[in-house]
Amino acid sequence: MEIRTDSTSLDIDRHEGNLIKELRSSSTKPVTEPSGWLSEDLKRNIFLTTVDNVLNWGRKSSLWTETAFTACCTFEFISLSSSRFDIARFGMEVLRSSPRHADLIITAGTLTWKMAPQIKRVYEQMAEPKWVIAMGACGITGGIFADSYSVVPGYNRILPIDVYIPGCPPRPEALLAGIELLRKKVEKRSFLQG
Amino acid sequence: MAIKTEPILLNLGPIHPSTHGVFRMRALVDGEVITDIEPVFGYLHRGIEKLAEQKSYRQFIPLTDRLDYVASMNNNLAYVTAVEKLAGIEVPERAEYIRVIMSEIQRIISHLLGIGSFFNDMGTFFTPFFYMFIQKEKLTDLLEMVSGQRLLFNYMRFGGVSHDLPDEFLPALNTFLKEMPAEIDKYERLLKENEIVLARSKKVGILSPDMAINSSASGPVLRASGIEWDIRKADPYSIYDRFDFDIPTGTVGDCYDRYRVRVEELRQSIRILEQAVAGIPKGKVLNPVPLRFRPPEGEVYSHIESNKGELGFHVISDGSDKPYRLHIRAPSLLNLTALRKMLTGWKIADAIIIFGSIDICVGEVDR
Amino acid sequence: MTVAITGEEVVGALDKELKGAVKSVESEGILVQAEKILDIALCVKNNKNLKLDYLVSITGTDYIDYLEVSYLFYSLDNNKRFTLKVRLENKSNPAMPSLTGIWIGAELQEREIYDLLGITFSGHPNMKRIFLWEGFHGHPLRKDFSNGN
């Protein structure tokens, strides 16, 4: 529906309400994690060409995060990019707010059903090699709000998650450990996977 | 002859670098000027008040941390004093002092973040924010030493606090209190007289005194409009009547005054902390209460001066171990009542600054 | 100390025909009929020695056989507190006049009560859901709300 300026705010709300209802009814099972590469390593350890290594090194050391922060974990991410736990050392302090430039979503906060379509849209707009870190209990299973009527029980209902970081909120070093884990995953990504 | 312009419906949407979380403003924009703006809430509505009705009184304490996640100690204090007032539990002397210390430390942290993000919206590329953040990290160390967590503490219990202060807490707090005034003077030199800051925030987004009262604003937003109303003085809870401090108020009620009031409140909190650290007695810190204790049937409204304003808990108990109804008076939500009147007519750049100066926390707005 | 004004003082201050609207008097507040709330609120706000000009918070509660809305006021000048309660018997579509005319602060709180409890406030400038999305069935804070998660 084309949202024109003269359409009253009520039917914009109603239109968004339908989007939310569709998403809620369609996302009942968790999306499986893209963890195929874990087993692949054991089966036939794919040979990473030097081109792969250079590309992966480039992607690994300049992960730009999308400012899609929702709630309390935001402040642990901010203290991560502040002077004490400086994440700029890993080249990650560039916070791009447009999904086109970012290639990592950190789910900092509780996801409600009203917010779910926005997050899903941002994820789909992001340019391809993209990753998702589920940060905090709300990101993994909905945490303390899991059985509330308006909270998505875990981001994996709408996004494929690469790394889980338990904690509420996880300490900045736990986030750094999560990012280290993600960088290991990016290193093992072969060009064939696209 | 006015040029015919066509308004754009612009979404300062839930995902936006300077909406302090997931807050959305649908602005009808005519060029740069905002003709009409409609705030949209609910992107972080977790239904905390409904969850409260399924949890016992003690199990609800960790949920209060997540209301205004920058003022976790003050949320605990508000909820715990409400239930203590309802059930008539008295708190040992040392626990009262510890509560005041924690509440004031939390106020300093929240104001530092509030001022820092106000200047972030104005465009200083995170520099003053990170200077204030270094100070905040020192305070976070202290709070982590006491409660074991950095942001959401779950520290206070009915009848006192869950753990006593470790012995190296007070010396560390004293060194912090000695060096903090110099830091605040540094921020003042960096920002107070800065011409661009004056140009951007003087006489911008003015909230007149009677409009502030009528739209039930509270906290720094109300005091910036010149009304001297602070719960710690008007209705002293815990042991605030033993400390002497004064209430900074602004004159015009614009963004600059709100910023000035927050900086002055930093200094007042330091004054309170000094007096509290000097006067803290020895003794036990908790009168233990059973896990599923039953307050008597009845209703209580108890409020404290949280960082964003008057945070009130209206607890209705039917004598069982779960609250029958628990309403949270969120200062951030009520400070936004006058948002539409404050923003219409200004440009988008000003809208961001005015919204930043109100300093809301979305966790408390949407509950 | 914020001292509570007792119900009797306020009833005394109300003029005659409003006295009929007062259903019961409690220590800290009075229970009034839903229809008369506008003029009682106006009288309470403009009365010289009451001067309750600051609306603090509105709480809606579902007491199974009726819905109760309680308004809490402060008078900033003489540091007084007062509660005004209203009970709505019919739970199918409860309605009562909105106070946004007198206090703008009531706007968002009444929208919240409409959203979570289902009480419509007539005369409200923007009566729609504040937290939940438009097509959400039911009102969560009702005691009979089934958690459709």
Next chain:
Amino acid sequence: MPELITVGAAISPNLPWSDWQFGFWIHLLIFGIGIISLLLGSVIIFIWLERRLVGRFQRRLGPNRAGPLGLLQSVADVIKILTKEDIVPSRADKLIFWIAPIVAFTPVVLMLAVVPVADGALLADLNIGILFVIAISSITALGVFMAGWASYNKYSILSAMRTVAQLVSYEMPLILSMVGVVIIAGSLSLNDIVKTQTVPFIVLQPAGFFIFFIASLAEINRTPFDLLEADSELVAGYNIEYSGMKFATFYLTEYCEAIVLSTLAATIFLGGWQGPWLPPIVWLLLKIGIVFCFIVWIRSTLPRLRIDQVMGFAWKFLLPLAILNIFVTSIFVALWPETPAWLMGLTNLAILVAYILFWSKLFKPGGKAVAV
């Protein structure tokens, strides 16, 4: 073929290949490749320098994990951005969407054609050097506007509007401040300007340098005028919809503009390649680095101005100052050509300070709320 040679001779007489048969082509080749590689190399270095410097200003370390001291950080950024998926919005105006980055990037590189790296060593020793620079620099505004308009996104259209307003209104003070320099140097060619700078013009023309530097800040959208992609307001300005290769070019344009304008400032006001012991090219790079660090220093301290305040500042404050500056320098050059340098500089400085104090009393930054 002979006219080729004569044309070649006109390039720069004292270069070894100026009299070869294909000297002209070799000259073009060497300098073309030289400029491109120098520019891209310095962009990589300066991106890294800026992130380290901003980090140091905020008492934290900048990038230091990608390569020794983080030097390969910008290389990693480039590799990552180039191999990103390149998304073109469905409703975008495909052609303009595709051309916009090119139109935005090429003028920036062209401007370096007239910048002398050593005595006489420049791609094209045009005697109308400054005119060429000014003409080319206004094309980037067009490129940015095309990007903003083509990506069919409300935010980018808004930021495109702001671009046109800001860049155009800051062209005027930029040009007029250079006019002062041209009056003293007597020639438009950058090489001659550098040669006449026995005393760097910043000393002779402090007001000119002040206006030039502030106007160039606005040209390259750096704080306090970075309204174009004010990340706290318009999310990411005109390059919201761009990703992958196209976004890399815009990211490159932003930094190339900064470097080019600091080279201009260096050549025109700080005496280009002149310097006592070090070879001329090193002096030039050093001066560029100093000006760039000054820009980064400003970026990490000052907040942003509102769009109408930016406009008011350009038209009501910089423009009259520039005109006054031209008027005073022309009096000096016309009536007392042999006045000592320090006297001329001192009067210029006095005018600048007096002007600032007098004018800031009357200056009103921007309008109040518009009655709606």
Next chain:
Amino acid sequence: MPFSRFGEGITRGMAITLSHLAKKPVTLRYPEERLNVSRRIRGTELGWSPDNCSGCLLCQDSCPHECIQIEVSGNRSEELPAPCTSACPANVDAARYVSLLEEGKASEAVAVVRERIPFPVVCAYVCAHPCESKCTRGDLDEPVAIRMLKRYAVDNDKGLWKSNAKNATPSGKKVAIIGAGPAGLTAAYYLARKGGHSITVFDDLSQPGGMVRVGIPDYRLPKHLLDRDIDEIKQLGVIFKMNTYIESPEQLIKDGFDAVLISIGAHSSSRLKVPGDDDPRVLGGVEFLRPVNLGQKVEIGDRVVVVGGGNTAMDAARTAVRLGAKDVSIVYRRSRAEMPAAHEEIEDAETEGVKMRLLANPSKIISENKSLKVECLKMRLGPPDDSGRRRPEPIEGSEFILEVDNVIAAIGQKPVIPEGFNFEQEWGNIKVGDDMQTSVSGVFSAGDCATGAATIIEGIAGARRAAQSIDKYLGGTGDISESLVSDYNGQITGKNTIFYSPRQPLPMVDIKTRTTTFHGAELGWDESTAKEEASRCLKCGQLEVTRYRLDGGKCIYCGLCLEACNFNALFMGRGYERTTYLLQETILEKEELTVNKKIQPSAYHHPEMENNLPAQTLLVEGKLKA
């Protein structure tokens, strides 16, 4: 105008940012320089120790959003002593008999109680129940009413214990016991049954029972029930010599007794020590209760004041009410929280019309012919003294006068030791070594006269120890334990969830009969309420935890479960870098929780760890102190 001092503010700001270039960055070089987190950090490493865990499910109940799922089942391989059992001075296995009562097996329950104490009926009615203060259920809502359950068991006992009770072979030794109180009779019971010695009990009162007979009024413990316990002891062939006053134990040794046990209790109440307390109308607590309990007629005025806050004061006040006193009030110098009497005794006294004048203390008694004027001072609670109770300080000038007819001083009892007992004494009690032997060999002592005025159960426990050492002294094995009920094979059914349910109400007789007659005030329970109350028991230490699932992804590490567990079974580690690729790895089953013993411990809610963990890295001193 904002631009009036153009440039001055901006330049000062630029100078500050420049000054920061010189300062050393505060960045932590992760992972080399790891932060030393606070000792109390609630890290994301969780540990659970199966041997400490008692299966009481408090952690599962206190978790705000059910991250812990526990499944418990049947008998535990080796029993963990339940807190209520270890809290009882005589170690009565309360946990076992409550779970027996859940299935309504009253006589087996009494057998379990009889294994440890010979006075099940006395303890069922008047024990000070220290076990209930340690009951884990008390942490949840209200403790299990263990004493009332014991009373239900005793009321419906079929005497099963007698069938498998075995008497020892007579040893031919003779033991004399001075004082037929609970302590003396317990020692007599065990020495007779397990030691096989012939016992002679001397007492100067007319009937056996000691303080239980003369100190405790009928409405609390009807006398015929006391005789039921004492008859069991008489059947063992114990010779009772009443109304005989023993001058010196040495004389008994000479008369041929091989050992003597002194258990004469503490029968004289201490005096008020205020001017005018020698008036005949001022009575000691025990002196007032003894004639009433022995059935003699006691005259008492209408207005009575009882000084003191212990159980004796409550008994004196409620007895005064039953004797017809109109206005009875209790004066106690501390506040209600510090009163040593059991809180249900205080509530019963109040419901029977006794007025409480707390924070007051008599300072002078003026005796006039028709009434007594007691002058009292108001008190204020000062800082706590070494015993933890807050010392009361009188407030000058706050005197008030009470017009009364009688004053009863129930402020403590002291033993009356005759001159003939010439051995060491300590603060007025008989000094005994840890084998309960006095300074004279062969003469032992137990009960109130050795420990000072204490509860009945402590007297019985002391007597058990004395019986063991006497049996050893006389050459026996000293083992007096017995198992009267077949090894319990019933399957204890564990519940996987606990629900909030308050204590069953204690049925009381109507108020009129309580204030006029001496009939029993408390009524017993019927079978269904007893079962209901017994089902509230969490069976700590009797259950085997078969599954302990903790969802690490859902847990918010708030620490409430650690605070709820008082068996030290749950702990959080200081490690916080727990990140995984797969969701299942965040869920911790029983194995993962116990196997990684290498978790660095955190001191959260483990105060004993506070000092032996590294101090926290503090940025406060401006540098990252290692």
